[in-house]
Amino acid sequence: MKGNRLFQKRTIRFVIFNLLVAIAYAMGVRLSHEFATLPATVASVWFPSGMTLALVYLLGNRAILGIICGSTYALTLGLFKVNPPLPVFSFLIVLTCCACANVLQPLLATYWIKKYARHQDIFSHVNTVVLYIAAAVFAPMVSASLGVTSLCVAGVIKWHGYGISWVTWWLGSALPHLIFTPTILLWKNLSQPNEHRWLEITLVLFVFLCVSWICFLKGYPLAYLLLPILIWTVFRYGSFFASLLVSLVSLIAILSTARGHGLYIENSPNQSLLLLQSFTAVFSLTSLILSAVIDERKEAELSLKQTMESLETQVIERTKELQQSKAQLSGFFASAPVGMGIVDRQLRYIRINPLLAEIYQRDIDDCLGRSAQEIVPDLSLQIEASLSEVFKTGKPLLNQENASNLYNPEGTLQTWLSSYFPIFDLDDIPVAVGFVVFEISDRKRAEADMKYAESILRKANLELESLVNIDGLTQIANRRCFNQRLELEWARLEREQQPLTLILFDIDYFKRYNDCYGHQMGDDCLMAIAQAVKQVLLRPADLVARYGGEEFAVILPNTDEKGAIIVAEQIRKTITNLCIAHQKSDIGDIVTVSIGVASLIPNSIQEPSMLVKQADVALYHAKQKGRNQSVMFSPC
Numbered sequence: 001m002k003g004n005r006l007f008q009k010r011t012i013r014f015v016i017f018n019l020l021v022a023i024a025y026a027m028g029v030r031l032s033h034e035f036a037t038l039p040a041t042v043a044s045v046w047f048p049s050g051m052t053l054a055l056v057y058l059l060g061n062r063a064i065l066g067i068i069c070g071s072t073y074a075l076t077l078g079l080f081k082v083n084p085p086l087p088v089f090s091f092l093i094v095l096t097c098c099a100c101a102n103v104l105q106p107l108l109a110t111y112w113i114k115k116y117a118r119h120q121d122i123f124s125h126v127n128t129v130v131l132y133i134a135a136a137v138f139a140p141m142v143s144a145s146l147g148v149t150s151l152c153v154a155g156v157i158k159w160h161g162y163g164i165s166w167v168t169w170w171l172g173s174a175l176p177h178l179i180f181t182p183t184i185l186l187w188k189n190l191s192q193p194n195e196h197r198w199l200e201i202t203l204v205l206f207v208f209l210c211v212s213w214i215c216f217l218k219g220y221p222l223a224y225l226l227l228p229i230l231i232w233t234v235f236r237y238g239s240f241f242a243s244l245l246v247s248l249v250s251l252i253a254i255l256s257t258a259r260g261h262g263l264y265i266e267n268s269p270n271q272s273l274l275l276l277q278s279f280t281a282v283f284s285l286t287s288l289i290l291s292a293v294i295d296e297r298k299e300a301e302l303s304l305k306q307t308m309e310s311l312e313t314q315v316i317e318r319t320k321e322l323q324q325s326k327a328q329l330s331g332f333f334a335s336a337p338v339g340m341g342i343v344d345r346q347l348r349y350i351r352i353n354p355l356l357a358e359i360y361q362r363d364i365d366d367c368l369g370r371s372a373q374e375i376v377p378d379l380s381l382q383i384e385a386s387l388s389e390v391f392k393t394g395k396p397l398l399n400q401e402n403a404s405n406l407y408n409p410e411g412t413l414q415t416w417l418s419s420y421f422p423i424f425d426l427d428d429i430p431v432a433v434g435f436v437v438f439e440i441s442d443r444k445r446a447e448a449d450m451k452y453a454e455s456i457l458r459k460a461n462l463e464l465e466s467l468v469n470i471d472g473l474t475q476i477a478n479r480r481c482f483n484q485r486l487e488l489e490w491a492r493l494e495r496e497q498q499p500l501t502l503i504l505f506d507i508d509y510f511k512r513y514n515d516c517y518g519h520q521m522g523d524d525c526l527m528a529i530a531q532a533v534k535q536v537l538l539r540p541a542d543l544v545a546r547y548g549g550e551e552f553a554v555i556l557p558n559t560d561e562k563g564a565i566i567v568a569e570q571i572r573k574t575i576t577n578l579c580i581a582h583q584k585s586d587i588g589d590i591v592t593v594s595i596g597v598a599s600l601i602p603n604s605i606q607e608p609s610m611l612v613k614q615a616d617v618a619l620y621h622a623k624q625k626g627r628n629q630s631v632m633f634s635p636c
């Protein structure tokens with residue numbers, strides 16, 4: 001219900017609005033017909049054009065219905081006066097074409113202006129004013145072509161009069177676009193003048209009307225006086241009042257010329273009005289372009305003023321920021337927990353903080369303007385070399401150690417860690433170097449203590465590793481070391497698919513040896529045999545280990561069965577050649593060994609324990625065969 005009421009109100013407002021537009025259009029047509037100088041009421045001035053362009057530009061398509069109705073009504077009255085009367089078909093053609101022409105004209109002009117205008121206020125910029133003038137001039141060409149052609153087709157106008165009729169229609173429609181439409185469009189930009197301005201405007205208007213009366217009613221050739229008045233109005237009051245004056249003088253000139261008065265009286269009324277149109281067109285163009293130039297200048301001045309104010313504000317804010325930043329930097333510089341300083345290109349100190357002065361054991365003022373040679377002579381060569389490099393390369397130089405010959409209160413040689421940073425000017429050229437200084441004497445002493453502790457720990461680790469992997473009695477690898485090495489060599493040779501040999505041997509009748517000679521002599525025997533076998537193995541990868549009790553193991557990587565037997569026999573003969581007495585042996589009167597040998601290529605199916613088992617079986621067979629011999633494992 002509420003929606004229906006709202007729709008009804010909108011419909012009523014729409015109808016009333018278009019009715020008013022139609023009435024205004026019809027009245028404009030009636031006034032224009034007063035200046036009809038050609039057949040079929042082709043008028044030299046078509047006042048409705050000024051109104052329709054403004055309405056369509058401001059209100060869009062809402063005014064189209066009113067324009068059509070007003071145009072149809074006014075043209076119908078005019079066509080009824082044509083003698084002889086037009087046939088119905090011709091009447092409808094002319095009526096339709098003229099109505100379409102009167103609607104297309106403002107639509108085309110509005111479309112071109114809104115599509116190509118760069119600014120919303122079209123009369124405040126020269127480029128949009130030129131665009132408006134072009135649209136105001138070219139759009140009537142379409143309506144003139146459509147309207148005059150329909151009149152010629154209907155026989156209202158003879159074809160030999162097509163040219164003068166077309167020009168008259170075109171100029172009559174274009175002139176109101178230039179004279180009256182700007183005044184309507186600029187009305188919304190009108191600002192309320194003060195009382196003093198109203199008096200001045202009234203005086204200017206009075207002078208303007210007087211000059212117009214003298215020129216266009218009395219016929220005195222003083223039209224040039226209107227130009228300075230127009231220029232004064234543009235500069236003082238802006239584009240609206242200038243456009244208003246143009247509208248007034250044009251209206252006065254048109255009315256007076258139509259009645260045979262003024263400066264532009266020729267042989268025929270049509271020629272007089274066409275000549276007048278050239279004057280009013282130039283007058284209007286001057287007003288529009290000059291107003292746009294002035295508005296652009298004012299806008300530029302305003303923009304420049306705003307920019308200057310903005311820049312001034314930014315400068316003030318930036319100055320405050322710089323002052324605040326300077327204060328913060330000074331506070332940080334003064335309270336920093338490290339020594340800080342700045343030197344110029346002559347390598348002289350231009351700023352230092354209290355901590356750096358304390359490091360130098362001088363006052364701040366005593367350091368300024370001096371070089372490193374004058375303040376810290378023992379470090380000057382290092383410091384000046386670093387500063388010169390930063391000036392030369394323009395790159396920071398970090399973590400430079402400077403060792404002094406002086407001792408601190410704790411009795412440690414003083415050492416400083418310094419970093420240098422370039423300070424550039426606006427041309428990106430280093431003009432100064434800033435640096436920070438840390439005293440690292442305590443850290444250097446701690447580092448030295450740490451290195452000493454690390455060396456002791458490294459030695460302890462080596463000793464511990466030796467204790468873990470070395471048999472304490474024989475000083476060869478123990479069982480733990482043997483197991484680790486066997487696992488490593490097994491994995492390596494499995495990848496390389498190379499043979500791995502294991503030799504197991506023990507001392508024949510060693511229990512009898514201990515019972516006869518004692519355990520001390522037994523230990524000496526084990527040590528002698530271990531060291532003798534160690535001398536037989538020449539390759540770094542070979543390993544002899546005490547496997548347990550009087551039993552020993554030898555790992556021979558990359559050794560096949562043939563090489564394994566050779567090494568086993570060398571071991572057996574070397575031990576025999578030691579000639580260690582053994583009176584309780586059933587073999588002879590010296591110590592001998594029985595040796596079992598196993599060799600294979602490791603694979604992922606078997607385990608290293610398989611090789612140990614095979615060597616143990618071979619050792620068993622060596623003992624079964626009478627001892628003091630080497631036996632190669634055979635699966636058969």
